[in-house]
Amino acid sequence: MRKVRVKVPASTANLGPGFDSLGMALNLYAWIDMAIAEKTSFHLIGDQMKGLPTDKSNLIYKVAQMVFEEAGVHHPELEIAMYSDIPLTRGLGSSASAIVGALAAANALVDNKLSNDQLFQIATRLEKHPDNVGASLFGGIVVAFWDGDRAEYIRLEPDEHLEALVAIPAFQLSTEKARGVMPQQVSMKDAVFNLSHSSLLVAALSTGNLDMIRHAMKDALHQPYRAPLIPGMSKILEEAVQHGALGAALSGAGPTILTLMDSRSGRKEELEAFLKDTLKAEHIEAEALWLKPSREGVTVQFIGADDAQLSEMIKNQGVRC
Numbered sequence: 001m002r003k004v005r006v007k008v009p010a011s012t013a014n015l016g017p018g019f020d021s022l023g024m025a026l027n028l029y030a031w032i033d034m035a036i037a038e039k040t041s042f043h044l045i046g047d048q049m050k051g052l053p054t055d056k057s058n059l060i061y062k063v064a065q066m067v068f069e070e071a072g073v074h075h076p077e078l079e080i081a082m083y084s085d086i087p088l089t090r091g092l093g094s095s096a097s098a099i100v101g102a103l104a105a106a107n108a109l110v111d112n113k114l115s116n117d118q119l120f121q122i123a124t125r126l127e128k129h130p131d132n133v134g135a136s137l138f139g140g141i142v143v144a145f146w147d148g149d150r151a152e153y154i155r156l157e158p159d160e161h162l163e164a165l166v167a168i169p170a171f172q173l174s175t176e177k178a179r180g181v182m183p184q185q186v187s188m189k190d191a192v193f194n195l196s197h198s199s200l201l202v203a204a205l206s207t208g209n210l211d212m213i214r215h216a217m218k219d220a221l222h223q224p225y226r227a228p229l230i231p232g233m234s235k236i237l238e239e240a241v242q243h244g245a246l247g248a249a250l251s252g253a254g255p256t257i258l259t260l261m262d263s264r265s266g267r268k269e270e271l272e273a274f275l276k277d278t279l280k281a282e283h284i285e286a287e288a289l290w291l292k293p294s295r296e297g298v299t300v301q302f303i304g305a306d307d308a309q310l311s312e313m314i315k316n317q318g319v320r321c
Ligand SMILES: Nc1ncnc2c1ncn2[C@@H]1O[C@H](COP(=O)(O)OP(=O)(O)OP(=O)(O)O)[C@@H](O)[C@H]1O
Pocket: 011, 013, 052, 053, 058, 059, 060, 082, 084, 087, 088, 089, 090, 091, 092, 093, 094, 095, 096, 098, 132, 173, 174, 175, 176, 251, 252, 253, 254
């Protein structure tokens, strides 16, 4: 029986002004093992997987079936195991990682009949915006758009000194809810504000002009409306730069808050203390995690009967890499 194991990175979307168009992969991962089987079974490992369906309504199963359909093959029964370090519904792209992981695993099982571009188009149609899925699929920083028909992207290599400190609140905030508070229309002034800041941010990231991030990482389209959902966020976005950050933003649809830092700054402790203290003052329980951009997107390997089960691999090797 052929079995594939995929490793897929988390992602942070928007990076402030790049709403639905900028994403960066992070070195926090999910793993999926998938094999064609006689009877469908799910083995969901770890706390992050609690509450997810273990029948054919599971997102991983449904996405895999889309690949088989597109490839013109019939594989209704699958053995699926999944472990994830990516917290659910917190703004770190858990749904995108599940979609991308399932697409890559199923595609490997049908000898890569679908191209990377086809996978990107399917993933974007499912997620409805290309920022998280593009980053999880291709790694690095992805600049993209989706016009409802096709998605296009360019991948940027992250600067070697770029680091991220994320504060992950203990509460969940669904993308649906965080999009629901946004207005249907915005002013020309706000549109121009985001256009200019997002363009400057892409230029700063692609030229390694990290000091410009503090001016560029500002947004008028979504963060002001989402701020009431995340107590402490506005203060962090306004003041993180004074505590050593290059810039700060809501990660994806939140509630995680992302700060970027130059690894040479020597102010990591100060920034971490500022984030923790600010959230604590608002009675928000949160985990602070230092991460790096993941240069690699989803990776796939075939494993044999002798390879460790996913649960053993997690136990033996640890999971953060
Ligand atoms: N491994 C998985 N298997 C099945 N469903 C999943 C899996 N991972 C995520 N999901 C689904 O995706 C939902 C979370 O998606 P949502 O877009 O709200 O948040 P997110 O992707 O974590 O954050 P963001 O999109 O803001 O970065 C979960 O509640 C669950 O329904």
